[in-house]
Amino acid sequence: MSLRVLIYGVGPIGALLARYALRKGYEITGAVDIDPEKVGKDLGDVIGLDEKLGVIVQKDPDKAFEPVKPDIVLHATTSWLDKALPQIVLSIKKGANVISTCETLSYPYYRYPWLAELLDNYARRHEVTVLGTGINPGFLLDTLPAILSLPHIQVDHIRAIRVVDAGKRRKSFQKKIGLGLTVEEFNEKMSRGEITAHVGFAESVFLLSKIMGLKITRVEEKQEPVVSEAEYKTQYYEIKPGTIRGVKGMGIGYSGDKEIVRIEFHALVGSEEYEEIIVEGEPTVKWRSTGTPGDQGTAAVIVNMAPRVVEASSGLKTMADFVKASYLLHI
């Protein structure tokens, strides 16, 4: 499907989105960013291509939507829906569908139920579709385990773990998990909201449960830094013994007092990478992968889902709507 796309946010993920959109044969009609280093430059230069694309990165989003209206906005600016809201609302008002890496948009009914309702109404009124997705949340710890549960006649518990080598990730990722900080610095920055570590544990638990039709009554989220015993060096940070090498976090979903879903994400410099999904029930099965590159995976999920979003009925969607619409799962 040939698509006209606008890149909203040209950070490392937005840059990958632009590259992958071009590989898919999509036409990039505009780009928006607020970073003065990028504004006014050709998108090709900003994302490190050898050629100009004839698309100037605009600070003023109104200018980026002219002269050609995009079919869909590929959005990658923030993890928080309240911050992303004006950008998404403007895109809808311009008549464009939106697909976003915003973690809290992947299941917005948990943290922002009132914004979810507003976005759904607004998108319907303008006959466009809005979806938040990515690799995590969006696929590895929610959509994928739900799909893997299909051959089970009874599911008692699902556990999904993802371990990544944080040293291989982009700078903004390494920064948000506090690499090289002391535990005190990490806790201080977390409490000030200066860093977030992983965002989206509860969203993944709810998304997985929604696809499978599980009744979750309570979700717990936990996250803690991991202190290094050795020295490590990434492209961006030096990690001395006693400083932070990564984070381990989890989301646990309960039905009443019973734990039925547990997802974990460990991002540690120097770690072996894998995903492991254990579906307990009848039968009990363990799946294990060799690891999925997170940044490339996110960009691929977004550009692969973009045509589906354009074709979908209007309103606010989650990955649950797309999995169910595929008739893959009858649960």
Ligand SMILES: NC(=O)c1ccc[n+]([C@@H]2O[C@H](COP(=O)([O-])OP(=O)(O)OC[C@H]3O[C@@H](n4cnc5c(N)ncnc54)[C@H](OP(=O)(O)O)[C@@H]3O)[C@@H](O)[C@H]2O)c1
């Ligand atoms: N769901 C998933 O699986 C998944 C996976 C990867 C990433 N993500 C999320 O995707 C988002 C993008 O990732 P990233 O690493 O590329 O983030 P990033 O390094 O923070 O880049 C975001 C870019 O957007 C710009 N920006 C911020 N606010 C803007 C606004 N109001 N209008 C236009 N541009 C704006 C930023 O400019 P400044 O630098 O000047 O602020 C920056 O250039 C993050 O929130 C990340 O957590 C989700």
